[in-house]
Amino acid sequence: MGGKHARFSPSAAGRRLNCPPSLTLEEQFLDEESEYAAEGSAGHALAEHLIKKHLKQRSNRPTSAYYTDELIEAVDEYVSFVISEIEEAKRICNNPVFSVEQRVDASDYVDECFGTADMVVVTDKVAHIIDLKLGKGVPVYAESNPQLMIYGLGILCMAELLYDVETVRLTIFQPRLNNSSTWDISPDALKTWGEEVLKPRGAMALMGAGEFKAGSWCRFCKARNHCRARAEEFLALAKMEFRQPALLSDDEIAEVLKVSDELASWASDVYAFAQNQAIVHGKEWDGFKLVEGRSNRKYTSEDEVAEAAAAAGYTDIYKRSLVAITEMERIMGKQDFSRILGHLVYKPQGKITLVPDSHKREAINKTTAAAEFQEV
Ligand code: SF4
Numbered sequence: 411m412g413g414k415h416a417r418f419s420p421s422a423a424g425r426r427l428n429c430p431p432s433l434t435l436e437e438q439f440l441d442e443e444s445e446y447a448a449e450g451s452a453g454h455a456l457a458e459h460l461i462k463k464h465l466k467q468r469s470n471r472p473t474s475a476y477y478t479d480e481l482i483e484a485v486d487e488y489v490s491f492v493i494s495e496i497e498e499a500k501r502i503c504n505n506p507v508f509s510v511e512q513r514v515d516a517s518d519y520v521d522e523c524f525g526t527a528d529m530v531v532v533t534d535k536v537a538h539i540i541d542l543k544l545g546k547g548v549p550v551y552a553e554s555n556p557q558l559m560i561y562g563l564g565i566l567c568m569a570e571l572l573y574d575v576e577t578v579r580l581t582i583f584q585p586r587l588n589n590s591s592t593w594d595i596s597p598d599a600l601k602t603w604g605e606e607v608l609k610p611r612g613a614m615a616l617m618g619a620g621e622f623k624a625g626s627w628c629r630f631c632k633a634r635n636h637c638r639a640r641a642e643e644f645l646a647l648a649k650m651e652f653r654q655p656a657l658l659s660d661d662e663i664a665e666v667l668k669v670s671d672e673l674a675s676w677a678s679d680v681y682a683f684a685q686n687q688a689i690v691h692g693k694e695w696d697g698f699k700l701v702e703g704r705s706n707r708k709y710t711s712e713d714e715v716a717e718a719a720a721a722a723g724y725t726d727i728y729k730r731s732l733v734a735i736t737e738m739e740r741i742m743g744k745q746d747f748s749r750i751l752g753h754l755v756y757k758p759q760g761k762i763t764l765v766p767d768s769h770k771r772e773a774i775n776k777t778t779a780a781a782e783f784q785e786v
Pocket of ligand 1: 429435624627628632633634640
């Protein structure tokens, strides 16, 4: 990691391909490293170390204040998956190639386009790129994922020097969302995408050409709070004309549903930005003021409270509670946990939610949904 900053970073490729001038617009803003990104980097460093150890390569265990049990567990899950891929590759190929945190260069397609693939496993037939995503926000899928397709192009360039690769395999592993997906594409189809989509859109992005277009890719854009195209897209909704009859039709409600997620995330971005400006920089916004939020009463010292209550004769003041399931599993280890407590653990049905058709989860049948609602 580190080194020169790529102007066309693969991790922002979804945004660049959909909204090419976002690249030059974002260059006006300072780099912002969020807590989430710093935690993600720490998780990746630990994964790199553990995989290198398995490959008997030199590596020192990194240290970080971010290493909670939960993060370590997520990284462990990813590392187990990678190790199973490594062992399988050894079984089917005499000379597989393994590379952790492999620098990938796709500047044959777009100038200054390079990045780092978390794990690469190359056999005589398959070039497999595995990407660890430690985010807990939105699930990300491998199919047609431009970041991984760019890594695929870069790795293909190297792998084809060794083997006649038949398949480029792209995997996204997102342990904290229990989400993992793999997508295969042929080298020819990948190169055609590189020539016909990546090259022209990438050139436009570097020049600041093309049209601004708002969508789900705005989520991590540095211009998201100020962007006029994004504001116009959402404010257009507010201009929906009132027509007769007075109630919205089913089609109109479906229109609102389609954009409601994005609309909510845009509104909360702008709100968070404006609030931060007011608190940190004293900025005043017309019609708004800063107030103190509600707060709950707290003990100044638990020890002193226990002492004072006991002195007054109140002794039944403590609650005992079991440690949470993840913590219990960590204490016992997966096998013992499953042997001793497996039959005492169940997974309640998830809350029923309305999502767009494009969502990967399978639809539940309507009778079940109605029955569930009545039981609540
Ligand atoms: S916020 Fe969205 S529309 Fe605006 S520049 Fe960024 S990606 Fe493009």
